[in-house]
Amino acid sequence: MVETTAQLQAVQAGRADLLPGILKTARMGYDGKGQVRVKTTDELAAAWAELGSVACVLEKMLPLTAECSVLVARGWDGQVVSFAPQRNVHVNGILAVTHAYEGNMPAALADRARDAAVSIAQHIGYVGVLCVEFFVVEDGTEHGGLVVNEMAPRPHNSGHYTLDACDASQFDLQVHTMAGLPLPQPRQHSPAIMLNLLGDVWFDTSGHLQEPDWHSVLSLPGTHLHLYGKVEARPGRKMGHLTITGPDVASVQTVAYRVAGLLSLPGLDAI
Incomplete structure (x- = not known):
């Protein structure tokens, strides 16, 4: 879960295993809306800002x-x-x-x-x-x-x-x-x-x-x-x-x- 800047930084620092992944808004996301695919920690930070820095879930992409x-x-x-x-x-x-x-x-x-x-x-x-x-x-x-x-x-x-x-x-x-x-x-x-x-x-x-x-x-x-x-x-x-x-x-x-x-x-x- 990414709700604060501190949590975002913690993910960037210690959870690189979650990338590449999909950052999804915790609310009001559907049909591809409120979702951004991210490959790097820099893309993750940019995506969170793009989504309005609202509560999000980062999901690891699966094969x-x-x-x-x-x-x-x-x-x-x-x-x-x-x-x-x-x-x-x-x-x-x-x-x-x-x-x-x-x-x-x-x-x-x-x-x-x-x-x-x-x-x-x-x-x-x-x-x-x-x-x-x-x-x-x-x-x-x-x-x-x-x-x-x-x-x-x-x-x-x-x-x-x-x-x-x-x-x-x-x-x-x-x-x-x-x-x-x-x-x-x-x-x-x-x-x-x-x-x-x-x-x-x-x-x-x-x-x-x-x-x-x-x-x-x-x-x-x-x-x-x-x-x-x-x-x-x-x-x-x-x-x-x-x-x-x-x-x-x-x-x-x-x-x-x-x-x-x-x-x-x-x-x-x-x-």
């Missing part, structure tokens, strides 16, 4: 190989159901792509992630939909180790695909948990890729506002557009998402690439 998340729903009676883990791709600290289909990650790793998320929900007595995000890190094992990165006590951006690809969405399960209704085990009926739509999509290469080419996008099979009703588009602002579903993974990937080309969306190089 990441992937990121994933698991959505679980736990009722008042302790019943827990979950969705299959989804593999996520972030660009500049913001979720860009969610891969939700069988084979999106090694089965053994997916099982471990799901078991860990369920265990967390049970241990803290959580009621509602909970998203647990994991880093997959190199640890010398075949599939890598899991490190919990974040917990979101609510329906989560990476689970929005469930609206179109499952017979019960994360929002349905949230209602069931809050109302004390039975929790059905959700079934995913279609492989899916979800693409986040940031405000950047509304600007051309010259920086002028333009309406995205929704007509061409929605003419592609299996495309489901969800806009959040935000009046002003700004770069980096989440404006909506697009889910692509289909009969098989290959067809979903093909359409996702076409959509990414039409809207100049990043992140699909990890398919």
Whole structure:
């Protein structure tokens, strides 16, 4: 924790093992905001000043190989159901792509992630939909180790695909948990890729506002557009998402690439 100049100096003097790292504000940081990557003690001092010298956490950067998340729903009676883990791709600290289909990650790793998320929900007595995000890190094992990165006590951006690809969405399960209704085990009926739509999509290469080419996008099979009703588009602002579903993974990937080309969306190089 870095809250004072003395603590900053102590980190600079005795915790070089934390570098390279990411300096994060302890409050009001999200979607890549309130975060600065630092490699040296001088960069650390400059980053703290840039963030306003507010309370921050310095996290050592890990050897990441992937990121994933698991959505679980736990009722008042302790019943827990979950969705299959989804593999996520972030660009500049913001979720860009969610891969939700069988084979999106090694089965053994997916099982471990799901078991860990369920265990967390049970241990803290959580009621509602909970998203647990994991880093997959190199640890010398075949599939890598899991490190919990974040917990979101609510329906989560990476689970929005469930609206179109499952017979019960994360929002349905949230209602069931809050109302004390039975929790059905959700079934995913279609492989899916979800693409986040940031405000950047509304600007051309010259920086002028333009309406995205929704007509061409929605003419592609299996495309489901969800806009959040935000009046002003700004770069980096989440404006909506697009889910692509289909009969098989290959067809979903093909359409996702076409959509990414039409809207100049990043992140699909990890398919």
